[in-house]
Amino acid sequence: xxxxxxxxxxxxxxxxxxxxxxxxWFKGCSIHCKGCINPHLWSFSVDNEISLEDLVxxxxxxEITLLGGxxxxxxxxxxxxxxxxxKNFGIVLFTGYSLKTLNGAKLKAAKMCDVVISEPFDINKKxxxxxxxxxxxxxxxxxxxxxxxxxxxxxxxxxxxxxxxxEFRGRKNIDFIEDLLK
Amino acid sequence: xxxxxxxxxxxxxxxxxxxxxxxxxxxxxSTIEELNLKIVKNKLVFANGQSIKLTVGxxxxxxxxxxxxxxxxxxxxxxxxxFNKRATVAQKNYLNELNExxxxxKRQSYDSxxxxxxxxxxxxxxxxxxxASKIQQLPSCEALVEELxxxxxxxxxxxxxxxxxxxxxxxxxxxxx
Numbered sequence: 344x345x346x347x348x349x350x351x352x353x354x355x356x357x358x359x360x361x362x363x364x365x366x367x368w369f370k371g372c373s374i375h376c377k378g379c380i381n382p383h384l385w386s387f388s389v390d391n392e393i394s395l396e397d398l399v400x401x402x403x404x405x406e407i408t409l410l411g412g413x414x415x416x417x418x419x420x421x422x423x424x425x426x427x428x429x430k431n432f433g434i435v436l437f438t439g440y441s442l443k444t445l446n447g448a449k450l451k452a453a454k455m456c457d458v459v460i461s462e463p464f465d466i467n468k469k470x471x472x473x474x475x476x477x478x479x480x481x482x483x484x485x486x487x488x489x490x491x492x493x494x495x496x497x498x499x500x501x502x503x504x505x506x507x508x509x510e511f512r513g514r515k516n517i518d519f520i521e522d523l524l525k
Numbered sequence: 526x527x528x529x530x531x532x533x534x535x536x537x538x539x540x541x542x543x544x545x546x547x548x549x550x551x552x553x554x555s556t557i558e559e560l561n562l563k564i565v566k567n568k569l570v571f572a573n574g575q576s577i578k579l580t581v582g583x584x585x586x587x588x589x590x591x592x593x594x595x596x597x598x599x600x601x602x603x604x605x606x607x608f609n610k611r612a613t614v615a616q617k618n619y620l621n622e623l624n625e626x627x628x629x630x631k632r633q634s635y636d637s638x639x640x641x642x643x644x645x646x647x648x649x650x651x652x653x654x655x656x657a658s659k660i661q662q663l664p665s666c667e668a669l670v671e672e673l674x675x676x677x678x679x680x681x682x683x684x685x686x687x688x689x690x691x692x693x694x695x696x697x698x699x700x701x702x
Contacts, residue, residue: 350529351529351531353529354689355687355689355694357685357687357694357696358696368529380528381528472699472701496700496701497700497701498698498699498700498701499698499699500696500697500698500699501696501697502694502695502696502697503673503694503695503697504689504692504693504694505666505669505670505692505693505694505695506691506692506693508531508533508534508591509533509534509535510529510530510531510533511528511529511530511533512528512529512530513528513697514528515528516528516530517530517533520533520535520673521535521580521586521588523673523676523677523680524535524537524580524582524584524586524669524672524673524676525580525582525583525584
């Protein structure tokens with residue numbers, strides 16, 4: 344069975360690409376960038392294994408962003424992306440790999456995504472003002488015309504979901520919210 | 526990559542600008558003394574030994590983790606309710622004081638520009654305190670949202686609020702021009 348190691352799925356997110364998106368954080372990363380904001384997602388130990396069918400079934404829109412961990416380190420990422428494209432999903436992929444060094448299934452999967460944010464995070468080039476990128480060496484590549492009218496303007500964005508408790512999303516940790524409340 | 530932090534539990538005890546800082550602190554200290562709580566190194570310690578993070582700045586916020594929240598929620602409600610009672614009285618005194626300051630300013634022989642400046646400043650403090658009082662009366666979660674919006678705007682963020690299902694979603698955006 345094709346399965347995925349999933350840390351979290353968020354719905355109705357506005358900050359990980361054009362429009363209203365579902366977001367999946369996969370677990371497991373072989374790159375280990377220095378200064379990574381999600382080192383707790385490096386481990387490949389499985390906490391929440393979800394089948395391809397179930398994962399697709401959990402999505403609420405046909406716009407999706409893939410985060411991690413390292414999405415391309417999921418063994419069956421090509422099957423997942425292929426299935427999403429078959430259903431005409433718009434896909435934004437965040438990867439710490441350089442597109443120049445990718446090959447095989449990883450490269451195929453990356454090329455099928457409409458937007459790819461690539462290259463390893465470089466702590467010496469960290470820049471919070473960039474849109475969708477954590478450091479200035481990272482690159483946004485548009486592989487299709489799906490978002491051709493969307494302006495990828497530089498901005499920093501964070502998101503807080505308030506329900507019974509709070510869920511914070513963005514390229515900062517919870518200190519951002521705690522600082523706001525000082 | 527981008528972070529996700531789940532199960533954050535924050536509880537607003539006092540909204541910003543409700544009271545001058547000293548009065549806010551006094552109200553809080555007398556509240557926790559009445560409830561037999563202690564503050565040890567930025568933590569609020571309950572009688573059963575449990576402790577939670579406390580932030581006292583422009584406002585007062587308690588931080589719990591999801592394991593604590595169930596056992597402590599009623600005590601946090603007690604703190605908020607008692608603080609609200611004390612703050613209501615303190616705020617009345619504060620507004621009276623501001624009104625008195627306005628009267629005194631008018632009696633002083635300031636020139637008209639200087640007097641207007643003083644009156645404007647007093648009116649601003651009154652308006653901020655009255656707004657804070659409305660926030661203070663909201664349920665803790667809604668009050669927290671209002672405080673986050675105010676603070677984020679003051680720090681240069683655009684705040685977009687949407688309601689998704691039963692949840693409130695706040696988006697903080699700082700654009701580069």
